[in-house]
Amino acid sequence: MRNSLLIILIIGLATIGITGCDRVVPELMTDPVTPTEMMPTDDPAAFTVAFVQAAIDLYKAEGRDAAIAYYNDPANIEGQWYVFITDENDLYLAHPVAPRFLGKDIKTVPGLDRSLVGVEIAMATTEGRWTEYLWPNPGTNKLEKKRTWSIRHDGYLFASGYYEPWVRDPATLTLVSKDEPVAFTHNFVLAAIARYEFEGLEATAAYYNDKANIDGQWYVFITDPDDMFVAHAPSPDLVGTDLKDVLGLDGSRMLGVEIAAATETGLWIEYLWPNPATDENEQKRTWAIRHDGYLFGSGYYEPVVENAMDTTGATDTAAAEN
Numbered sequence: 001m002r003n004s005l006l007i008i009l010i011i012g013l014a015t016i017g018i019t020g021c022d023r024v025v026p027e028l029m030t031d032p033v034t035p036t037e038m039m040p041t042d043d044p045a046a047f048t049v050a051f052v053q054a055a056i057d058l059y060k061a062e063g064r065d066a067a068i069a070y071y072n073d074p075a076n077i078e079g080q081w082y083v084f085i086t087d088e089n090d091l092y093l094a095h096p097v098a099p100r101f102l103g104k105d106i107k108t109v110p111g112l113d114r115s116l117v118g119v120e121i122a123m124a125t126t127e128g129r130w131t132e133y134l135w136p137n138p139g140t141n142k143l144e145k146k147r148t149w150s151i152r153h154d155g156y157l158f159a160s161g162y163y164e165p166w167v168r169d170p171a172t173l174t175l176v177s178k179d180e181p182v183a184f185t186h187n188f189v190l191a192a193i194a195r196y197e198f199e200g201l202e203a204t205a206a207y208y209n210d211k212a213n214i215d216g217q218w219y220v221f222i223t224d225p226d227d228m229f230v231a232h233a234p235s236p237d238l239v240g241t242d243l244k245d246v247l248g249l250d251g252s253r254m255l256g257v258e259i260a261a262a263t264e265t266g267l268w269i270e271y272l273w274p275n276p277a278t279d280e281n282e283q284k285r286t287w288a289i290r291h292d293g294y295l296f297g298s299g300y301y302e303p304v305v306e307n308a309m310d311t312t313g314a315t316d317t318a319a320a321e322n
Contacts, residue, residue, distance in 0.1 A: 041079065044162040048081065048149045049128075051160050055083040056153045064156075068094045072102075080139055081160050088155035090122045097138070106157070111135075112143065112266060112289070113186055121159060124150035134190070136264030137163040142292050143193060143264070170194040178216070181300040185218070185287050188298045192220040193291045201294070205231040209239065217277045217301050225293035227260045234276045243295070248272065249281060262288035262295055275301045 041047050059067040070076055071083045071094040085094040090106045109118030111133045120131045128151035135146040140163075148161030173191040176183045196204045207213055208220045208231035222231040227243040238246075246256030249272050258269055266289035273284040278301075286299030 048160050048162050051081050052083060052149055052151060052158050055158045059153065072096055072099065080137065080162055083158060083160045086157040090157065113190065121148055121150045122157060124152055124157060126152050134166060141264060168194045170198060185298055185300055188218050189220060189287055189289060189296050192222070192296050201230070209233055209236060214276065217275055218298055220296060220298045223295040227295065259286065259288050259297065260295065262290055264290045
């Protein structure tokens with residue numbers, strides 16, 4: 001199409017030169033070349049690079065505002081591919097999947113394993129760079145490995161990425177010191193998800209219903225997509241009941257409802273709960289995350305601060321859909 005328009009334009013200009021006609025030739029409108037014209041999606045890495053380059057080409061042809069408007073429009077998401085853009089200060093300008101994050105700094109975005117994903121993506125230069133990290137695939141509702149290509153142009157960051165299946169040995173994901181309880185909790189839960197992918201729900205539920213697999217203060221609880229418990233080793237009587245019916249120790253806090261609000265990017269929540277390692281009520285920090293519709297969670301305990309009230313709530317663990 002673009003070549004045809006160019007030929008027509010050249011012929012028109014030649015006609016003017018030959019005839020001396022003062023007819024005005026309409027200005028040729030520039031459209032971004034879509035990656036589908038350049039590279040097949042069965043080569044996802046090459047397609048991703050072309051997809052990002054098309055965004056830069058649009059920026060060059062139509063300007064900053066046009067590029068931002070185009071890539072903030074969800075209509076321009078192509079399968080698993082979308083472009084996000086930041087300014088020279090790494091603040092999001094365009095993100096069609098998570099518009100609520102516009103204006104936020106990409107460097108504040110952590111990975112699900114607490115890696116500095118946003119910082120790594122923002123390290124891109126005019127040569128570009130690949131960043132790999134664990135992230136939920138909205139097309140499958142599962143955690144998968146995402147490969148994001150980011151590159152600088154005029155100081156702006158242009159990026160997109162694609163997903164690959166995540167295959168990890170569950171045993172390799174808990175090799176973190178318990179002296180780092182946040183990291184250990186993350187890996188403890190991710191190991192349960194990896195086991196689910198390796199062995200399926202039935203075997204995974206059986207494993208985490210076995211009290212032999214409680215590791216000190218750490219255990220994994222699992223619910224199905226309807227929030228019904230399928231695994232809870234310290235309290236086996238909870239299996240078959242609804243997480244959303246669980247109340248805080250004072251009977252007034254809808255604790256289960258808050259935990260069930262966890263999404264595919266995870267959620268931290270704090271509350272007072274019995275510690276199976278000490279048989280005492282202690283402040284617990286739980287991380288819960290959705291995977292394939294199921295909810296996986298675990299947590300650790302901290303000393304109770306005198307006169308502290310059980311009013312802490314849930315917070316998101318990740319800041320954006322990269």
